[in-house]
Amino acid sequence: MRISGASLQYQVKVDAGIDLNKRTAYQVIDDLVQLEYGNFEAEYKKVASLLEEFATKNPTSFTAFEARDGKFHRAFLMNPHSGRIQTNCQQILGTNGAHTKHKLHEGKVLILIARDGDNKNVVLAVALCPSEDCDNYNWFIECRKNGGIVFDNVPLFCDR
Incomplete structure (x- = not known):
């Protein structure tokens, strides 16, 4: 999954009319990666x-x-x-x-x-x-x- 914070901010603005700050965008990306690939800490175990x-x-x-x-x-x-x-x-x-x-x-x-x-x-x-x-x-x-x-x-x- 490859998406930048800026492109996520833009997509949310276009789709929902919401201004998303950069930090929140990156937190959303981290959550999506964890959903897609699982919990890294659990995987290391x-x-x-x-x-x-x-x-x-x-x-x-x-x-x-x-x-x-x-x-x-x-x-x-x-x-x-x-x-x-x-x-x-x-x-x-x-x-x-x-x-x-x-x-x-x-x-x-x-x-x-x-x-x-x-x-x-x-x-x-x-x-x-x-x-x-x-x-x-x-x-x-x-x-x-x-x-x-x-x-x-x-x-x-x-x-x-």
């Missing part, structure tokens, strides 16, 4: 069971989930084919972080990338976490180790 189900159906994968104070904190998912992929890739790895911006989760996506023989990036693992800091990177690296992704004698480049 489903991440743990989604990861468990993924790991059950993909035994060569590795997943991790952490909650704090009953709320989503961070999650890790390793590509189930990472072991085979890594042995056929260049012996170099990279990590990158990307912003996730939403009023209920403003965090980071951490990505572990290998490069194949055609110089194309291959995602080995991803994580959702609150920030791109030492604690979360250490956790991310520990998860990949627990999942079996090997770093021995392989350089790791990081954007931080």
Whole structure:
């Protein structure tokens, strides 16, 4: 659903003759998005069971989930084919972080990338976490180790 506050204000003015202030327009848009896509906070609570189900159906994968104070904190998912992929890739790895911006989760996506023989990036693992800091990177690296992704004698480049 894509609608701007200004276009909603205009449509309400045309259809109902009501002047809608910008703040109310954006609150209406937020409510419509929640009706369309569900409650984001409730959906984040489903991440743990989604990861468990993924790991059950993909035994060569590795997943991790952490909650704090009953709320989503961070999650890790390793590509189930990472072991085979890594042995056929260049012996170099990279990590990158990307912003996730939403009023209920403003965090980071951490990505572990290998490069194949055609110089194309291959995602080995991803994580959702609150920030791109030492604690979360250490956790991310520990998860990949627990999942079996090997770093021995392989350089790791990081954007931080």
